[in-house]
Amino acid sequence: xxxxxxxxxxxxxxxxxxxxxxxxxxxxxxxNNILLVYGKGSVKKIGVYDKVIAILKECGKNVCELSxxxxxxRYSEVLAGAKLVRDHxxxxxxxxxxxxVIDCSKAISAAAYCESDPWQKYxxxxxxxxxxxxxxxxxxxxxxxxSEMNAGSVITNEETKEKVGRVYPEILKPKFSILxxxxxxxxxxxxxxxxxxxxxSHLMEQYFSGTDDNTxxxxxxxxxxxxxxxxxxxxxxxxxxxxxxxxxxxxxxxxNDYTGLSKKQDWQVHMIExxxxxxxxxxxxxxxxIISVPYYKYIYKLGLDKFVRFAQNVWDIDVDTMSKxxxxxxxxxxxxxxxKELGIPxxxxxxxxxxxxxxxxANSVLNRGGYKExxxxxxxxxxxxxx
Amino acid sequence: xxxxxxxxxxxxxxxxxxxxxxxxxxxxxxxNNILLVYGKGSVKKIGVYDKVIAILKECGKNVCELSxxxxxxRYSEVLAGAKLVRDHxxxxxxxxxxxxVIDCSKAISAAAYCESDPWQKYxxxxxxxxxxxxxxxxxxxxxxxxSEMNAGSVITNEETKEKVGRVYPEILKPKFSILxxxxxxxxxxxxxxxxxxxxxSHLMEQYFSGTDDNTxxxxxxxxxxxxxxxxxxxxxxxxxxxxxxxxxxxxxxxxNDYTGLSKKQDWQVHMIExxxxxxxxxxxxxxxxIISVPYYKYIYKLGLDKFVRFAQNVWDIDVDTMSKxxxxxxxxxxxxxxxKELGIPxxxxxxxxxxxxxxxxANSVLNRGGYKExxxxxxxxxxxxxx
Numbered sequence: 001x002x003x004x005x006x007x008x009x010x011x012x013x014x015x016x017x018x019x020x021x022x023x024x025x026x027x028x029x030x031x032n033n034i035l036l037v038y039g040k041g042s043v044k045k046i047g048v049y050d051k052v053i054a055i056l057k058e059c060g061k062n063v064c065e066l067s068x069x070x071x072x073x074r075y076s077e078v079l080a081g082a083k084l085v086r087d088h089x090x091x092x093x094x095x096x097x098x099x100x101v102i103d104c105s106k107a108i109s110a111a112a113y114c115e116s117d118p119w120q121k122y123x124x125x126x127x128x129x130x131x132x133x134x135x136x137x138x139x140x141x142x143x144x145x146x147s148e149m150n151a152g153s154v155i156t157n158e159e160t161k162e163k164v165g166r167v168y169p170e171i172l173k174p175k176f177s178i179l180x181x182x183x184x185x186x187x188x189x190x191x192x193x194x195x196x197x198x199x200x201s202h203l204m205e206q207y208f209s210g211t212d213d214n215t216x217x218x219x220x221x222x223x224x225x226x227x228x229x230x231x232x233x234x235x236x237x238x239x240x241x242x243x244x245x246x247x248x249x250x251x252x253x254x255x256n257d258y259t260g261l262s263k264k265q266d267w268q269v270h271m272i273e274x275x276x277x278x279x280x281x282x283x284x285x286x287x288x289x290i291i292s293v294p295y296y297k298y299i300y301k302l303g304l305d306k307f308v309r310f311a312q313n314v315w316d317i318d319v320d321t322m323s324k325x326x327x328x329x330x331x332x333x334x335x336x337x338x339x340k341e342l343g344i345p346x347x348x349x350x351x352x353x354x355x356x357x358x359x360x361x362a363n364s365v366l367n368r369g370g371y372k373e374x375x376x377x378x379x380x381x382x383x384x385x386x387x
Numbered sequence: 388x389x390x391x392x393x394x395x396x397x398x399x400x401x402x403x404x405x406x407x408x409x410x411x412x413x414x415x416x417x418x419n420n421i422l423l424v425y426g427k428g429s430v431k432k433i434g435v436y437d438k439v440i441a442i443l444k445e446c447g448k449n450v451c452e453l454s455x456x457x458x459x460x461r462y463s464e465v466l467a468g469a470k471l472v473r474d475h476x477x478x479x480x481x482x483x484x485x486x487x488v489i490d491c492s493k494a495i496s497a498a499a500y501c502e503s504d505p506w507q508k509y510x511x512x513x514x515x516x517x518x519x520x521x522x523x524x525x526x527x528x529x530x531x532x533x534s535e536m537n538a539g540s541v542i543t544n545e546e547t548k549e550k551v552g553r554v555y556p557e558i559l560k561p562k563f564s565i566l567x568x569x570x571x572x573x574x575x576x577x578x579x580x581x582x583x584x585x586x587x588s589h590l591m592e593q594y595f596s597g598t599d600d601n602t603x604x605x606x607x608x609x610x611x612x613x614x615x616x617x618x619x620x621x622x623x624x625x626x627x628x629x630x631x632x633x634x635x636x637x638x639x640x641x642x643n644d645y646t647g648l649s650k651k652q653d654w655q656v657h658m659i660e661x662x663x664x665x666x667x668x669x670x671x672x673x674x675x676x677i678i679s680v681p682y683y684k685y686i687y688k689l690g691l692d693k694f695v696r697f698a699q700n701v702w703d704i705d706v707d708t709m710s711k712x713x714x715x716x717x718x719x720x721x722x723x724x725x726x727k728e729l730g731i732p733x734x735x736x737x738x739x740x741x742x743x744x745x746x747x748x749a750n751s752v753l754n755r756g757g758y759k760e761x762x763x764x765x766x767x768x769x770x771x772x773x774x
Contacts, residue, residue, distance in 0.1 A: 015392050223605060
């Protein structure tokens with residue numbers, strides 16, 4: 001069923017080998033004070049940091065910096081960035097990095113002039129933004145989250161051990177994002193496959209939902225097939241430009257609203273992974289991969305026809321001679337084999353989870369189940385199967 | 388190969404049964420003087436005209452009207468609209484209808500304050516817009532062209548017998564478009580299948596190009612499969628909401644830049660049809676369908692692998708036992724069978740073309756061939772095969 005929807009994707013995308021040149025076109029549109037947000041230093045290693053600083057200087061900007069943002073960006077980092085925004089009267093928050101840095105930048109913008117406690121307001125009460133926000137833009141060097149063209153932001157509160165995602169109002173979508181596939185060449189393989197599974201998971205979370213059967217499903221299937229195709233090339237040759245380009249653009253498409261239009265959606269794998277991440281600091285996409293197979297085996301009977309379609313249209317399995325249940329499981333098995341092909345661990349114990357953690361994680365997971373309400377008992381069953 | 392690209396799709400889409408309510412949200416953003424552009428009166432028959440007028444009055448707007456816009460919108464209509472814009476100091480050109488009305492509205496906006504002859508400037512020299520333009524928005528009642536979310540505009544000069552399309556700067560993309568599938572229920576079947584083939588053709592013109600093989604190709608294949616699926620339902624039951632919704636949204640996606648990203652593209656079928664339309668006033672999608680099969684049979688050897696992929700991925704043909712040439716032709720045959728299934732005429736003589744017209748048409752066609760330069764001789768060969 002096609003539900004009513006509103007779509008507005010105002011982010012301007014500059015994609016390609018020379019896309020950084022467009023920073024000079026964009027910067028004059030904003031005031032002089034720039035907060036540059038980045039991570040642990042890989043942007044310096046690959047040389048893009050120096051290029052960005054040179055362009056900022058050339059355009060006469062005053063630059064302050066928030067560096068060292070964590071892979072699971074922390075609320076303390078958000079507060080530090082928000083203080084910089086206020087102290088330096090920042091006009092543009094420029095994220096240089098992957099989804100973590102962009103997510104953190106959106107949260108910084110929303111927190112800087114927040115009238116009350118930002119964590120409580122935005123990540124507990126999921127309240128609207130009512131204060132002034134500072135424009136956000138991004139230069140992408142890691143691929144997977146899709147944060148470069150959406151309003152999503154996942155933040156970890158290290159004190160309360162909560163990792164919570166929210167979608168901000170569209171005013172916090174990046175004004176522009178610069179996507180250069182060459183910047184992704186040097187990402188370590190473990191991070192690359194984590195990003196690849198993150199985009200696959202975004203598509204699956206939107207695809208598996210109720211009895212939807214619409215144009216969006218066909219688009220999702222197409223993007224999934226493209227990711228599977230390109231990832232197989234990229235894990236053999238990380239410097240295959242075509243494969244890395246396709247992966248970069250697929251990640252953006254996978255979560256820029258288009259692949260969620262008119263879909264009921266089911267985000268429970270992400271909900272479970274967020275709490276796994278809060279307890280173990282496991283790479284996001286790796287956690288998603290570990291949880292996905294047991295999760296889908298736990299719920300597939302509630303969406304049997306969709307899982308049959310997944311087997312047939314995404315994995316090219318000839319389902320004609322199978323029962324629906326056999327076909328659905330064959331699709332999940334194909335997903336499982338693909339995860340192994342990517343070299344991703346398949347158990348929680350491999351990423352630092354302990355048996356004692358499982359009930360703690362299960363109890364703190366939010367419910368975003370699309371096929372059924374997910375309570376602590378359900379979460380624990382999936383976690384045990386993944387352990 | 389993924390070529391560099393810039394993407395910006397600022398049009399806000401309101402989709403669904405209650406989407407017209409959003410007109411009240413949008414109108415206050417613009418000045419008081421509205422030019423309402425519509426066609427031959429079908430919008431009055433289906434009742435949407437009265438609803439729009441009521442909302443315009445409720446919002447305190449002054450309304451002037453340009454009615455009677457032709458299915459192939461004429462340059463004289465553009466000039467009449469441009470005069471209305473100047474005379475009434477229009478603040479928003481609101482298109483109510485299908486692609487013809489929206490194309491005409493964009494041309495009106497660009498022509499109103501044009502410093503020189505608009506036909507020469509925009510449709511002969513393809514020059515940039517340097518004058519003030521008036522914002523354009525749309526309420527869609529016919530489906531096919533995708534004009535509701537792009538900057539394209541095809542205008543027929545009835546004096547010079549030229550039908551020319553161009554892409555305007557993004558400032559002429561509709562600010563918002565309201566898409567209600569219910570409005571499309573009453574479209575006569577001939578118009579409906581014309582629209583369906585128009586969207587298929589947009590996808591094929593972007594798909595068949597050079598040796599491209601990227602995420603965009605997978606997305607195009609998905610949207611094509613969705614159109615084939617939904618059109619088979621809609622021709623049996625025109626009031627199947629899901630099918631009509633999917634067709635409406637597929638048409639928008641098929642030409643809103645996403646399905647053209649990083650694609651070399653080949654628009655020769657459209658070029659030939661435009662001149663056919665200028666001579667016969669044949670419905671656009673019908674002309675495209677008649678020309679497509681002979682056109683693809685004329686050029687498929689230049690893009691053999693892509694035509695094999697088309698057979699396999701779009702038409703689910705088992706190509707493993709075939710030669711590449713057999714597989715490619717099987718795909719084109721499947722397309723031909725689908726055209727017949729839609730009840731579309733398959734020869735030019737059925738839509739009013741005469742043998743004498745063919746050289747005149749062939750000589751006036753522009754070249755936008757993706758696989759080879761198309762000259763008058765090439766065009767004539769295709770036209771003869773289609774006759």
